[in-house]
Amino acid sequence: MGPVKLLFLVIAAAAPLLSAAKPSNNSMAKPPMLWTNNNDPLFNLVMLPILIQDYHNSDGLNFVAGFLCASNPTCDVYLFAVLITDVNNDGAMVDENAPAQVIWSANRDRPVRANATLEFTSGGNLVLRDADGSHVWSSGNSGRHVDGMVITEMGNLVLFDHRNATVWQSFDHPTDTLVPGQSLMEGMRLKANASPINSTENELYITVLQDGLYAYAESTPRPQLYFLHQMQIQRIGNAPTKATLMNGSLSFIWGPDMNENITLPVAQYTQYMRLDSDGYLRLYEWSSSSQSWTVVYDILGSMGMDPCDYPTVCGEYGICTGGQCTCPLENNSSSSYFKPVDDRKPNLGCTPLAPLTCQEIQHHQLLTIPNISYYDNFTIFDTQNNKRTSISDCKQACLENCSCMAVLCRGGECVSVTKVFSMQSIQPETNGYDYSAYLKVQLSPADENKKKPSNENKKKVMLGARLGSVTTLLLLFIVVALYLQRRRKYEEKDEFDFDQLPGTPTRYSFEKLSECTEEFSKKLGEGGFGSVFEGKIGEERIAVKRLEGARQGKKEFLAEVETIGSIEHINLVRLIGFCAEKSERLLVYEYMPRxxxxxxxxxxxxxxxxxxxxxxxxxxxxxxxxxxxxxxxxxxxxxxxxxxxxxxxxxxxxxxxxxxxxxxxxxxxxxxxxxxxxxxxxxxxxxxxxxxxxxxxxxxxxxxxxxxxxxxxxxxxxxxxxxxxxxxxxxxxxxxxxxxxxxxxxxxxxxxxxxxxxxxxxxxxxxxxxxxxxxxxxxxxxxxxxxxxxxxxxxxxxxxxxxxxxxxxxx
CATH class of the missing domain: 1.10.510.10 (Transferase(Phosphotransferase) domain 1)
Structure with missing residues (x-):
């Protein structure tokens, strides 16, 4: 659960009512014990946990275990959880409005109601039951003797025996969060919450495999990979790999002196690492000045993840372009078979206008979406079982399989998927490949009639198409010829117009500006219509803006020359000169060193x-x-x-x-x-x-x-x-x-x-x-x-x- 307001509930011991208001507010408990999540209004005035870390951290926070509200503002369902908060010696929260962070919960997918119980049995088992007595969760260690339960200085809830050996611990069952000192062992998962205010699991998870860190989205028949970080150091031996969150690093360890680190910001105060509901892996730290948790590092982003690379950035069927979300449109068509789930929130994804149904599989059609990359390009085209001999075979197999939702293609390869997460719009021929997607949609009879001409008209259609092609080619030839002729005249007139601009700054030749910028080698940055380069004319440093595409940027070029050339102010960048030669448009500004x-x-x-x-x-x-x-x-x-x-x-x-x-x-x-x-x-x-x-x-x-x-x-x-x-x-x-x-x-x-x-x-x-x-x-x-x-x-x-x-x- 995210850092939302979490209301502690009274934890009442199974004893007379008087003693029920006095829980065990220390770091250890002995079996047998029974705590009741009592929702009586009298007790809601007192906010006490079950176990409290026996000392404050440097920033005044404690690790605490207890029942807590999992729904606002009704507060009708609860979790048994470990969290970080600030409590006083009596076990009450110092500030009810201060955000608390859940680092582990036993029943995130099955919250309990008021009057649920947590029993620490004489056999040493922790058992959580709902108010009606139904079994919800247990630690599952009834076969071993347990002497007590403790919450450690690192926030680990531990059941231990008479030798102080660990019998069961919450660190072995992580939810969505790691705290410093906690390890994610090979095969373990961090599973994201459904949303910042909903603690149930969603389909995104991160796991440690033998060679590194992997992030997936759950899907059938296999999970879809959206991130991987493979270790660079060659492994020796078969020791299991683990990722441990430490102060200043995420360390991968698989044997004595065998480790590799991802550098993180060094902690000033309490930190934790969480897989958030959007798929980001973020490092949070407590801010004593603002009394809140703040993001101090985007771990996956630091290793090259773009916002459009996340599987749910634009929801199902959404297409991400520069951080903006849209719904798919058929190639060369303005018609759409998809609509936004919420017009005001395009990031929630898209849904088909006509739901797919297996009872009408004959009306299924594949919609062509060109220049589309899928986030799972790591492995999706390496899955041999899904490959077909040709794209047409792949498309036909998808139309015959009701569970297939789309065909994804890269070059000559294609695969099918049963669930379509977010897609990404890319430039043609990215990485030397043509990418495209074919999305399955449900056609109505009227749509099919538009797609398929009747048999008796096929010959007329083919003849008309041939005549149309010949006519189009002829017209195209004429248009191109006229365009080239007009462009030559226009460029001559254009050059003359630039010479006639009264009161304009100095005009330079393209050769001169190329020389003073050392062939445009020192790039300072990019603007709205081009790139900016550092140069030098005499002893004066200059900044030269080279517009991209003269035809596209002509209006903007004229606006800058005519406008800035006629005004001068200490808080406006001074235009020194310009260049206009054929297709080249350049602006020369004063250099701003900072x-x-x-x-x-x-x-x-x-x-x-x-x-x-x-x-x-x-x-x-x-x-x-x-x-x-x-x-x-x-x-x-x-x-x-x-x-x-x-x-x-x-x-x-x-x-x-x-x-x-x-x-x-x-x-x-x-x-x-x-x-x-x-x-x-x-x-x-x-x-x-x-x-x-x-x-x-x-x-x-x-x-x-x-x-x-x-x-x-x-x-x-x-x-x-x-x-x-x-x-x-x-x-x-x-x-x-x-x-x-x-x-x-x-x-x-x-x-x-x-x-x-x-x-x-x-x-x-x-x-x-x-x-x-x-x-x-x-x-x-x-x-x-x-x-x-x-x-x-x-x-x-x-x-x-x-x-x-x-x-x-x-x-």
């Missing part, structure tokens, strides 16, 4: 955290640059793509707005302009849905950037747990609960020490993030607030509440 802002706030490059003063100055610089564009130019300029990647920093961390490829000019007498959607997901204002926008879309994006600077993370971060993917959603929740302090970047002690000022800055961001664009401030007003002119700071509290009320009404 690179883009995202390098400094997302911690991808191990940079030192920015202090609060520097972050404030960067926010003010961005505001001044936008204010100049919106209010001081002859025509208002909406940038339309404000994000950290388009904010560049000089040596002194002065910020400048860059990349005007998507900008839109707005006349002073225009209240709104109509334009097609452009920009970057995660930074787009709500009014983009209507395509009628103003410069206030930049104010919304500016609010998102403020929150990313303050929190040190992206707005949309798919490496986070499902409930924490979108930062703006978390901001809404934290504002409602008056917990804005939780969003402050914990990498910087300086940020924490200025938390009051940081919270005021968050409220400014909330003002900018209002759904109604009219209520957002102008950038000149933002600058006045940032420069501490007499603007009532308590206005933000009112605006924050107004923003939350609007969001509530919309939901």
């Amino acid at each position: 690179g883009s802002l995202d390098r400094w706030i997302y911690y991808r490059h191990n940079n030192v955290p920015l202090d609060w003063c520097t972050r404030c100055r960067i926010i003010l610089d961005i505001a001044k640059g936008l204010c100049y564009l919106h209010e001081d130019c002859r025509r208002k300029i909406a940038h339309l793509d404000i994000k950290p990647q388009n904010i560049l920093l000089d040596d002194n961390f002065n910020a400048k707005v860059a990349d005007f490829g998507l900008c839109k000019l707005i006349n002073r007498d225009q209240s709104k302009v109509v334009t097609m959607m452009r920009g970057t997901p995660g930074y787009l204002a709500p009014e983009w849905l209507t395509s009628r926008i103003t410069e206030k879309v930049d104010v919304y994006s500016f609010g998102v950037v403020i929150m990313e600077i303050i929190s040190g993370r992206k707005n949309i971060d798919n490496s986070q747990p499902e409930e924490n993917v979108e930062l703006i959603n978390i901001l809404r929740e934290k504002t409602q609960n008056n917990q804005l302090i939780d969003l402050i970047d914990k990498h910087s002690d300086d940020m924490v020490s200025h938390q009051e000022e940081v919270v005021h800055m968050m409220k400014l961001a909330i003002w900018c993030l209002q759904h109604d664009s009219i209520r957002r401030p102008s950038m000149s007003t933002v600058i006045k607030v940032l420069e501490e002119l007499p603007i009532n700071i308590y206005m933000f509290d009112y605006l924050a509440k107004l923003y939350l009320m609007v969001l509530y009404l919309q939901s």
Whole structure:
């Protein structure tokens, strides 16, 4: 179970009522004993476990065993579990609202009700029974003498004999979590929960095999592999392999002095590793400052896993493209045989419009989906039993087998699967192979008539097809010839037009820019329409942006040359020159040595955290640059793509707005302009849905950037747990609960020490993030607030509440 609020219940001993309120609140118990999960309202006022670790960890947490609520808010079913929490000497939780983490449970797939019992029998067996007396779980060790039960300093629930030898232990039966010192032995599994609030198992699990770590999704006739990490050191001997979570590493050990490590962050406080419901293997650590569990490492992601590589990232039948989920469409067709499970949550997957039925197998059809890779490319094409001699044989066999749901192809190989998890859209000829998928769908008689022409019309159809082919080829030849002729004239005119641009920056030849960038060898990064390279003209360092595809990027090129060439401001990147030769389009900018802002706030490059003063100055610089564009130019300029990647920093961390490829000019007498959607997901204002926008879309994006600077993370971060993917959603929740302090970047002690000022800055961001664009401030007003002119700071509290009320009404 995830770190949700877990309510401890009274654990009443099988004795008179008076003694029932006093459980054994220490680390050891002796048989025979009986504990009752008593749901009497009187006892719910006291929250006591069965066993408590006999000392606090360095961060004040304890390992505890007991009954706990497995459903909120009704609290009508319960688990017997071991968890990490904070309890006092009387066994009561210090803070009922503090999140607790379950590290093991006996009955995750079969919760019990109130008045269930846990018996420690005289024979030394632990037996869990439901309220009606039915058997739910037992430790299964009744054949050996047991002297007592203890919870150890590592969180291991142990039954031991009179020699203190272990008879049974919870570490031998892991659920979804490992704690430091715990091992996953060869053949053991970590099985993910169904969801962060549902402790039942889902189909994803991780196991240790002889040569490494493997992650699977359960399926028939065989599990489907979605990750493997094979050990690089050659094995010697047949000793079983085990993976042990240690402080700073996940160690694979298979004999004396035979080990290999995956490096992990060293623990400052209590850590645990959990296989989450989305298939990610994450390392969590307790944060004493925020009093919460935080993700400190994405273990599979660090070893090359992309968000689209996970089997449930887009649910069943979903197609993942750059982290976005869609439903399958037939090749060269706009018709669909699938619909989203939930239109508002595309990541939940897709379902066939017509359910498949074996009673109508004659109406089954295979839908062709090209350029589709399946996540199980590790082993799926190495399973000889599923291979056919040809793709057509594979497809025919699938149509004849009702349990076959799809045929997956790579080059000339194909296999069938009985369950279709998430798929991934890829470029043609990836890794030298053509990938495709054929998904089984149920056709109605009307659909079949569309697919199959009648016999008497077949000859007419074939003749028409031949004539159509000849006509199409002839027309295509004429069109290509006219296009090439027009293109030659257009390029000549185009070159002339560029020469005639009045007041433009210096024009350079392509040869000159190629020479000064050393044949474009020093790549600084990639922008929306091309790559950026470092160069040098004389003694001046420059950044050269080379647009990809002249025809595709011409409008953006002209916009940057004409717009940036005519404006100059200390907080806008200066355009030095440009190049326009045939298909080549290049822009020459001043060089910004610190690179883009995202390098400094997302911690991808191990940079030192920015202090609060520097972050404030960067926010003010961005505001001044936008204010100049919106209010001081002859025509208002909406940038339309404000994000950290388009904010560049000089040596002194002065910020400048860059990349005007998507900008839109707005006349002073225009209240709104109509334009097609452009920009970057995660930074787009709500009014983009209507395509009628103003410069206030930049104010919304500016609010998102403020929150990313303050929190040190992206707005949309798919490496986070499902409930924490979108930062703006978390901001809404934290504002409602008056917990804005939780969003402050914990990498910087300086940020924490200025938390009051940081919270005021968050409220400014909330003002900018209002759904109604009219209520957002102008950038000149933002600058006045940032420069501490007499603007009532308590206005933000009112605006924050107004923003939350609007969001509530919309939901």
